[in-house]
Each structure stands twice: as C-alpha cells, then as structure tokens.
Amino acid sequence: MSETAQAAKRQGADKAPPLVVRFAGDSGDGIQLAGYEFAKSTAEARSDFMTFPDFPAEIRAPTGTLFGVSAFQIQFGADEVLTPGDRADVLIAFNPAALATNLPNLKPGGVLIVDDSHFDARGLKKAKLETNPLEDGSLEGFQLIAVDVVKRTLEALDPLDLGRKRATRAKNFWVLGLVYWMFGRPLEATQDWLKSKFKKAPEVAEANITALKAGNAYGETLEISATPNLTAPRVARRRDNSRIMSGGQAMALGLAAVAALGKRDIVYCSYPITPASTLLHALARLEGGVRIFQAEDEIAAATAAIGASFAGSLGVTASSGPGLSLKTEAIGLAIAVELPLLVIDVQRGGPSTGMPTKPEQSDLTMAIHGRHGEAPCPVLAPATPDDCFAIMIEAARIAIETMSPVIVLSDAYLANAASDWEIPDIDTIPDLLWPEISPEEGDFQPFTRDVLTLARPWAAPGTQGLAHRIGGLEKAQGSGHISYDPANHAEMTRTRAAKISRLADRLPAIELEDGAQDGDILVIGWGSTHGSIAQAVKELNGEGARVSHVHLRHLWPLPRGLEALIRCFPHAVTAELNTGQLSSILRGEYLAPVTCISQVNGQPFHVSDLKAEIRKHLEAPSS
Amino acid sequence: MNELPLKPNDFGTDQEVRWCPGCGDYAILKAMKTVLADIGRSPDEIVFIAGIGCAARFPYYLSTYGFHTIHGRAAAVATGVKLANPDLDVWVVGGDGDFMSIGGNHTLHALRRNVDLNLLLFNNAIYGLTKGQYSPTSPIGTRSPSTPGGSTDQPVNPVRFALGAGAKFVARAADTLQTHLPVVLKRAHENKGASFVEILQNCLVYNDGAFGAINDRSQSHEATVRLEHGSPMIYGKDEDKGLVFDNATGAFEMTLLADLASKDALAIHDETNLVRALALAALEQPDFPVPLGVIYAADAPEFIEARGIAGTKSKWGRTELKALLSPPA
Numbered sequence: 001m002s003e004t005a006q007a008a009k010r011q012g013a014d015k016a017p018p019l020v021v022r023f024a025g026d027s028g029d030g031i032q033l034a035g036y037e038f039a040k041s042t043a044e045a046r047s048d049f050m051t052f053p054d055f056p057a058e059i060r061a062p063t064g065t066l067f068g069v070s071a072f073q074i075q076f077g078a079d080e081v082l083t084p085g086d087r088a089d090v091l092i093a094f095n096p097a098a099l100a101t102n103l104p105n106l107k108p109g110g111v112l113i114v115d116d117s118h119f120d121a122r123g124l125k126k127a128k129l130e131t132n133p134l135e136d137g138s139l140e141g142f143q144l145i146a147v148d149v150v151k152r153t154l155e156a157l158d159p160l161d162l163g164r165k166r167a168t169r170a171k172n173f174w175v176l177g178l179v180y181w182m183f184g185r186p187l188e189a190t191q192d193w194l195k196s197k198f199k200k201a202p203e204v205a206e207a208n209i210t211a212l213k214a215g216n217a218y219g220e221t222l223e224i225s226a227t228p229n230l231t232a233p234r235v236a237r238r239r240d241n242s243r244i245m246s247g248g249q250a251m252a253l254g255l256a257a258v259a260a261l262g263k264r265d266i267v268y269c270s271y272p273i274t275p276a277s278t279l280l281h282a283l284a285r286l287e288g289g290v291r292i293f294q295a296e297d298e299i300a301a302a303t304a305a306i307g308a309s310f311a312g313s314l315g316v317t318a319s320s321g322p323g324l325s326l327k328t329e330a331i332g333l334a335i336a337v338e339l340p341l342l343v344i345d346v347q348r349g350g351p352s353t354g355m356p357t358k359p360e361q362s363d364l365t366m367a368i369h370g371r372h373g374e375a376p377c378p379v380l381a382p383a384t385p386d387d388c389f390a391i392m393i394e395a396a397r398i399a400i401e402t403m404s405p406v407i408v409l410s411d412a413y414l415a416n417a418a419s420d421w422e423i424p425d426i427d428t429i430p431d432l433l434w435p436e437i438s439p440e441e442g443d444f445q446p447f448t449r450d451v452l453t454l455a456r457p458w459a460a461p462g463t464q465g466l467a468h469r470i471g472g473l474e475k476a477q478g479s480g481h482i483s484y485d486p487a488n489h490a491e492m493t494r495t496r497a498a499k500i501s502r503l504a505d506r507l508p509a510i511e512l513e514d515g516a517q518d519g520d521i522l523v524i525g526w527g528s529t530h531g532s533i534a535q536a537v538k539e540l541n542g543e544g545a546r547v548s549h550v551h552l553r554h555l556w557p558l559p560r561g562l563e564a565l566i567r568c569f570p571h572a573v574t575a576e577l578n579t580g581q582l583s584s585i586l587r588g589e590y591l592a593p594v595t596c597i598s599q600v601n602g603q604p605f606h607v608s609d610l611k612a613e614i615r616k617h618l619e620a621p622s623s
Numbered sequence: 624m625n626e627l628p629l630k631p632n633d634f635g636t637d638q639e640v641r642w643c644p645g646c647g648d649y650a651i652l653k654a655m656k657t658v659l660a661d662i663g664r665s666p667d668e669i670v671f672i673a674g675i676g677c678a679a680r681f682p683y684y685l686s687t688y689g690f691h692t693i694h695g696r697a698a699a700v701a702t703g704v705k706l707a708n709p710d711l712d713v714w715v716v717g718g719d720g721d722f723m724s725i726g727g728n729h730t731l732h733a734l735r736r737n738v739d740l741n742l743l744l745f746n747n748a749i750y751g752l753t754k755g756q757y758s759p760t761s762p763i764g765t766r767s768p769s770t771p772g773g774s775t776d777q778p779v780n781p782v783r784f785a786l787g788a789g790a791k792f793v794a795r796a797a798d799t800l801q802t803h804l805p806v807v808l809k810r811a812h813e814n815k816g817a818s819f820v821e822i823l824q825n826c827l828v829y830n831d832g833a834f835g836a837i838n839d840r841s842q843s844h845e846a847t848v849r850l851e852h853g854s855p856m857i858y859g860k861d862e863d864k865g866l867v868f869d870n871a872t873g874a875f876e877m878t879l880l881a882d883l884a885s886k887d888a889l890a891i892h893d894e895t896n897l898v899r900a901l902a903l904a905a906l907e908q909p910d911f912p913v914p915l916g917v918i919y920a921a922d923a924p925e926f927i928e929a930r931g932i933a934g935t936k937s938k939w940g941r942t943e944l945k946a947l948l949s950p951p952a
C-alpha cells in the first residue's frame with residue numbers, strides 16, 4: 001500500500017470504531033509478550049485500550065496441542081474502551097491448534113494472519129484437524145494472509161548465525177513487526193525496550209529487533225487493499241498522566257499506597273497460587289514498605305497476616321478460590337478477636353482446582369457466608385483494573401476502622417487485564433490514620449467499643465501499660481475475658497453483626513452508573529463485569545432501550561438504598577460470572593424477584609451476548 | 624503497671640487457671656514466671672502466642688501480651704508478629720497435637736527459617752483437651768479412647784524432628800525439674816533465632832507417668848543425662864554412670880564409670896556438633912537415659928534480620944509513593 005493510500009486511510013480515523021486484535025499460539029511462543037508490547041505501542045499511539053490475556057494453566061504444554069494455546073486480546077479505540085472486545089478484527093494464529101481454537105473469536109470478514117509453517121500432517125493431527133483449513137475452503141469468509149513465519153524469521157536472522165532453535169524464538173517479534181505495519185505503529189519503543197531488557201544478552205535483543213524489522217518490511221510487500229479500515233484510531237484519547245497497568249499491578253501499588261499513606265509498613269503474606277501470584281511478584285519488585293512473607297501454605301499466610309495485625313501492622317493475605325477455602329478458619333479467628341486483615345481473592349473457575357487461569361465470580365457466597373459460626377465481614381469488589389488501586393486503600397481503611405477482616409474479590413480477568421491507567425493524584429488522598437491509643441487508668445478493657453463504629457480498641461504489643469490477652473474463645477463484652485455466658489454470647493454475636501452492618505451507614509449512597517430511576521430494567525453487576533455491562537447498557541440505550549446499570553462495589557454489607565432502587569424497576573437482573581450468587585443473596589435479603597444473567601464458561605461477558613440477554617429479560621413479563 | 628524489676632508473681636494474671644489440679648503445666652508456668660522476672664523485660668514487650676489445647680491456655684495466665692489462636696497455627700501467627708515488630712520478645716506455646724500434628728508444617732518452617740521465636744512444645748504424649756486420644760508422640764501400644772486395642776503407629780521424636788527441620792537451637796527439659804527447666808528456657812531466650820524446647824509434661828488425668836522416672840524428681844537422675852557444653856556426659860544419682868561415643872557405630876553407649884580405665888573416655892557434650900546431636904536425640908527410655916538440656920546450638924542468620932526488616936515504620940511516604948506511581952522514564 002502506498003504512503004498516500006495509508007495516509008488517506010488514516011484520515012477520519014477518529015470516527016473509526018474500536019478495533020480488536022487477538023494473538024494466539026503455543027504458550028511457549030511468546031504470545032503474551034508480543035501482546036503486551038502491542039498494548040504498550042497502543043498506549044504510545046494515544047488510543048484507549050483494554051487487554052485480556054487468555055492463557056492455559058500449563059506453563060509449556062506440548063507444542064501444537066489444543067490445550068496449550070495461549071491468547072492475548074486487545075481492543076483499542078478513539079473513545080473510551082471498556083472491554084477487550086467480543087470478537088477480533090484481526091486474528092494472528094501461530095499454528096493449527098491456535099487457528100482451530102481461536103477462529104470462533106474472529107469476526108466474519110476479519111483479517112486472519114496464519115503462520116503456515118506447521119500445517120503439515122503432524123501439526124494438523126495435533127490440532128485434531130482432519131483437513132487443512134488453509135486448503136479446504138473453511139477460511140473463505142475471512143481475509144487470509146498465510147505466511148511461513150518461521151522460514152522468514154530464519155531467513156532474516158541468517159546473518160546472525162544463532163542456530164535454528166534460537167533464531168526461531170524471535171518469530172513473535174517478526175509477527176509483531178507485521179502487525180505494527182498494519183496499524184502504522186513505530187518500532188522504536190519496542191526496540192528500545194528490547195535493548196534494555198536484554199542488556200546482558202545483546203545478541204537476543206539484536207535477533208528480536210531484526211525479526212521485528214523484517215516482519216514490518218514484509219508488510220510493505222502485502223496486497224491487503226481489500227481489508228477494512230485497519231488504521232488505528234488516533235485521537236488523543238489517552239490521558240497525559242497515564243501508564244499501562246494491569247489490575248494485579250494496580251493492586252500492588254494500592255498496597256504500597258496503604259503503607260505510604262499510613263507511614264507504617266504492612267505485612268503481605270501469601271502462598272504461590274495462580275492467578276494471585278502476579279500480585280506477590282509485583283509487590284516483591286517494589287522493594288520496601290510492604291514486608292513480604294512467602295508462607296509455607298495458605299493457612300500460614302492467613303495466620304501470619306493475623307499475627308502482623310495483632311502486632312500493630314496491617315496483615316494482608318491474597319489467594320484464589322482453593323486458597324480462600326483454606327484460609328476460612330483463620331478469617332473466622334480474625335473476626336472473633338476483631339483484628340483488621342485484608343484478604344484478596346483473585347477468583348478463578350472452580351470448584352477445586354477448576355480452571356486456574358480463567359475468570360469466574362463464583363466465590364461471592366463463600367466470601368459473604370462461607371465460615372463456621374456467625375462470622376460476618378465486609379466484602380468489596382473492584383470494578384476495573386484501575387479500581388484495583390483505590391479499592392486497596394478503601395479496604396484497608398474499612399479493616400482498620402471496623403477492626404475486621406475485609407475480603408476483596410478480584411478475578412483472573414481483572415488481575416491480568418491491562419488498560420491505560422490514570423495515575424492517581426495522591427495529594428487528593430488523605431493519610432491513612434491508625435487509631436491512637438493511650439494508657440488508661442486501671443485494667444485495659446480490650447472489648448469496649450466505639451459508640452459509632454462498635455470497633456474495639458487496638459493495643460498492639462509494645463504499647464506500654466496495655467498488655468492484654470485475646471483469643472478465639474468467646475469473650476466477655478468489655479473485659480475480653482473468656483466467657484461462656486449465654487447472654488453474653490448472644491450479645492457478642494449481635495454486636496459483631498451490627499458492627500459490620502453499621503458500616504453501610506458510612507458508605508457512599510448507591511448511585512446508578514447509567515440510565516434513569518424510571519428505566520425499564522435495572523442491571524445489577526459487581527466486580528470485573530463492569531466494562532461489559534457498561535458497554536452493553538450504553539449500546540442498548542443508544543438503540544432506544546431504557547436500561548439502567550448499578551454496579552456494586554460493596555457487596556457486604558449491601559449498600560443502603562439498593563433495595564429501594566431495585567423496587568423502582570419492573571425488572572431487576574444481575575449479570576454475573578456464576579450461576580446467580582448475587583441474585584440469590586438479593587432475593588434472600590430483600591424478598592425481591594431479582595433474576596440473573598449467568599455465564600460460567602471461564603470468559604468475560606461478550607457485550608453482544610449481554611445485550612441479547614438483557615433484551616430477553618426486557619421482554620419477559622414484569623415482576 | 625508494676626515497677627521494674629518485676630518479681631515472678633508480677634507476671635501472673637487475675638484469670639483463674641483452668642488446668643486440672645496436678646497438671647504439669649502448672650510447673651512450667653511457675654518456671655516461666657521465674658525466667659521472665661529474671662530476663663527483666665517489661666511485660667508490654669513480651670508476647671505469648673498459643674494454638675489450641677491444654678498447653679495453649681498458657682497466655683491467659685501471664686501478664687504479657689497474649690494471643691490464643693487456632694489449632695496448630697501459633698508458629699505462623701508468631702512469624703507474622705515478628706515481621707510486623709521484630710523488637711518484641713515472642714514465645715510460642717503448644718502441645719504435641721499443636722506442634723507435631725495439625726501444626727507440624729508450621730513447626731518445620733519456623734525452625735528452618737530460623738525466625739527469632741522461642742517455641743515451647745509441652746509434650747504430654749496425649750490429647751488432653753479432647754479427652755485422651757493418643758497423639759503423634761504417644762508410644763506404640765498406647766491405649767486410648769481412639770485406640771482401645773493400643774496404638775500401632777510410630778511416634779515422632781520431636782527433638783529429631785527439629786534437628787531434621789534444620790533447627791539451630793534444640794533443647795529438652797521436664798516440667799518438674801524446677802532448677803533445670805528455667806536454665807534451659809533462659810538459654811532458649813538468649814538464642815537469636817528459632818529456639819525449640821521440648822518440655823516433657825505430665826498429664827495427670829489422661830497419661831499419668833508417661834515419662835516414667837524422667838520427671839519424677841527422686842528418680843530423674845537415673846533416667847536422664849543433663850547435658851553441659853564441654854562437660855563429660857555423666858549421670859545417675861551417685862554420678863556413677865556415663866555415656867561414651869562409639870565412632871564405629873556413630874552411637875552413644877552407656878557405661879559404668881567404674882568400668883572405665885579413665886574418665887577421659889567419656890563423651891564430652893559439644894552443642895555445636897550436629898552428628899552428635901542426632902545421636903543424642905536417638906537416646907530413649909528405657910534403654911538409655913534421656914538427654915536433657917541444650918542438645919544442639921549453632922549460629923545462623925536470623926530470618927527477620929536477614930531480610931533487613933527492622934522497626935515498624937515505613938520507608939515509604941508520599942514522595943516514595945509518587946515515584947512508584949509515576950511512569951518509568
């Protein structure tokens with residue numbers, strides 16, 4: 001394509017709809033790396049974007065297999081981009097298995113770039129394909145660009161004399177170069193990054209840069225004039241003060257902020273588990289401020305965090321579903337002794353080991369109700385990767401203010417999805433205040449209570465004159481001495497519950513995200529589904545529907561005003577990546593007929609699916 | 624608050640002690656108060672963390688900070704306490720169920736990490752609080768409600784376990800030996816790192832006499848050998864018996880001093896010798912005297928210190944936070 005043609009295409013790009021690009025290949029092909037570099041380049045190009053790394057649990061599954069396919073999807077555009085997109089405009093498939101598993105993710109008529117180097121009998125068999133899709137006509141509805149990427153990478157790298165195996169590894173950068181060409185992206189930033197990343201192995205940097213340039217140059221030889229407008233939207237949508245950020249990284253920074261704003265180190269205790277480990281790694285890289293403890297198991301992680309809180313720090317522990325199950329006894333202890341504790345659950349498909357890398361919102365009921373005895377605690381969920389930062393600070397404040405564990409429900413999508421993150425202005429965030437405590441006359445009473453919050457005083461070991469004993473046995477209100485008195489147990493049980501429910505009085509009033517109070521249907525979401533629901537509602541309303549959206553950040557206690565809001569609408573429906581856990585809770589709490597749009601396929605909602613489901617609910621007889 | 628220096632009784636609380644009368648735990652509590660008074664630190668800077676079981680009620684009876692946690696997890700809780708505030712003196716108390724069964728994993732890791740904790744295992748070889756089931760330290764043949772025909776599983780030897788876990792301070796004492804126990808507890812406290820002390824404790828109700836003569840003060844000298852670093856291993860009421868080390872078998876053997884040509888043949892206790900420590904750990908009643916005292920003590924980096932963690936304040940403030948948040952140049 002000539003430069004003028006490209007320039008012509010770019011004109012009016014600000015009107016262009018957002019685009020979706022999906023990379024798919026073996027988990028060892030460097031798909032996530034290529035995708036992440038593309039996201040960075042998107043940020044540089046000043047487009048808004050959202051990514052979705054969709055990878056298997058196996059680290060390096062046997063090459064070419066269907067279960068070893070790793071994918072990375074990104075949507076970018078001139079307007080605010082809320083989701084990684086439903087189906088792709090451009091799909092890059094590195095092998096037959098990637099093609100077979102990912103073709104359903106490509107729009108009809110979309111551009112399909114295929115590395116055809118593995119489409120021999122062996123490759124097809126591994127992908128369980130009976131015929132070669134490149135030849136059997138099954139790809140006719142797409143704009144196919146089949147190119148032997150391996151061969152071309154090897155040719156380009158031939159002068160470097162790296163040997164076949166090492167040279168082949170650069171193929172992801174060859175493809176990235178080609179994709180950069182498609183969207184008119186400059187190569188410099190990626191080249192610079194490669195140079196600094198492989199400072200100690202300059203030959204690796206050189207190989208990847210050579211491949212990147214070769215793939216880019218190959219684009220010039222392509223005849224893709226028949227393609228739709230692939231020019232990236234180039235409006236300066238991107239905020240000036242922003243950086244690319246995943247939810248996991250944002251959470252790590254949020255915890256750093258808790259330490260910095262409280263001027264006290266916090267203690268982060270965890271045991272490696274997918275997908276929560278990304279948080280551990282991100283924190284470990286920050287060095288300082290957060291004392292990191294990689295415990296021997298999930299229980300030790302939770303109990304060490306409780307020990308840290310007992311000693312006057314804030315204990316934080318993170319895990320995923322199976323780990324949360326193991327931590328539940330410890331969370332019960334923190335509730336009984338009334339110590340602050342931050343518990344982060346990066347939810348994944350369950351039950352049991354389930355689908356370790358795939359998102360699901362199926363731990364909500366466990367977070368709210370899943371402990372023995374009457375053991376309520378606040379439960380929060382961030383809505384977007386951005387929000388993962390702020391919610392850490394809020395959860396820490398709540399934990400300290402209520403002297404209670406707080407559970408924060410993230411998920412595999414939020415943890416890994418990256419977007420253009422507006423760097424928070426920390427001058428607007430108040431200090432995190434630790435309760436002051438001073439020696440008192442007479443015996444210290446660790447279970448007296450603040451009249452407003454019902455929280456007990458927190459006297460950490462080391463505080464002069466306040467030595468006292470606490471434990472999991474029932475305590476007498478006030479003195480905290482062991483007590484099996486029936487009336488006291490009833491009072492303590494109700495006090496612990498009231499302490500949590502009173503928190504709702506201090507939380508911001510519930511507000512609609514979109515739509516009006518007299519709309520035809522209320523869609524209730526929570527957590528990571530925010531982007532999909534917001535986009536679906538926006539589009540439906542653009543098409544003339546009257547849909548309203550409320551998104552719950554505080555799941556327990558439920559926000560004040562939610563019941564009244566639900567009753568304003570003829571239809572109320574939750575949209576959840578589970579089989580209806582929030583809708584059950586809302587029905588139980590309010591006796592309101594809240595129905596549910598449910599999805600449990602280990603993927604975020606597609607906007608198109610949500611729209612169709614919401615329309616179905618609109619047409620149902622009103623309740 | 625009482626004025627320093629405190630006396631042993633200043634470390635008591637107004638809580639009614641709920642152990643069975645005659646329980647060995649009373650003796651350990653008494654020794655502990657003596658040791659705390661002797662150490663001389665303010666109770667406000669001392670923390671006792673316990674799991675669940677009879678032994679684990681210990682913190683309620685001391686005027687220090689205390690935390691009665693959940694079964695088996697005391698060592699993990701204590702590790703968190705140290706991470707948050709390394710300046711505290713932290714003691715961990717538990718029974719054989721706590722330390723060797725449900726919490727075995729935490730014992731292992733606290734020891735191998737060498738966290739500066741004093742871990743006191745009150746070993747009574749039975750589950751007391753749940754009414755007398757056999758425990759992981761009960762000898763084969765123990766009849767209990769859950770093993771009416773006698774237990775058949777091999778018990779764990781806590782000292783060997785600790786040495787195997789890489790503990791750098793391992794000692795053993797007995798509840799009733801009130802001149803010996805405080806000395807061992809003090810040594811444990813002086814050690815910077817994880818100090819593991821097995822205290823043989825008599826459960827009067829469910830396992831009376833489990834340790835035979837060891838904690839019977841009148842016979843103890845026949846059933847135990849008191850270890851002193853650099854001293855020959857001599858025992859017996861009349862100091863007429865001793866241990867020699869057989870280099871060929873790598874094991875200790877008993878001997879009558881009268882049978883030795885010279886006292887020089889007696890084994891000399893060397894706390895820093897791991898091989899000897901393992902051989903000592905193998906000595907059990909009734910064939911051998913049970914070694915009491917510091918069995919092994921070696922220098923090693925302490926967990927918190929090695930991590931460069933100190934105090935409670937954060938190195939981070941708003942300036943550092945801004946730098947973390949802003950994009951890399």
Ligand code: SF4
Nearest residue numbers: 643646677751826827
């Ligand atoms: S049951 Fe045994 S160990 Fe427990 S308090 Fe009674 S005597 Fe002591």
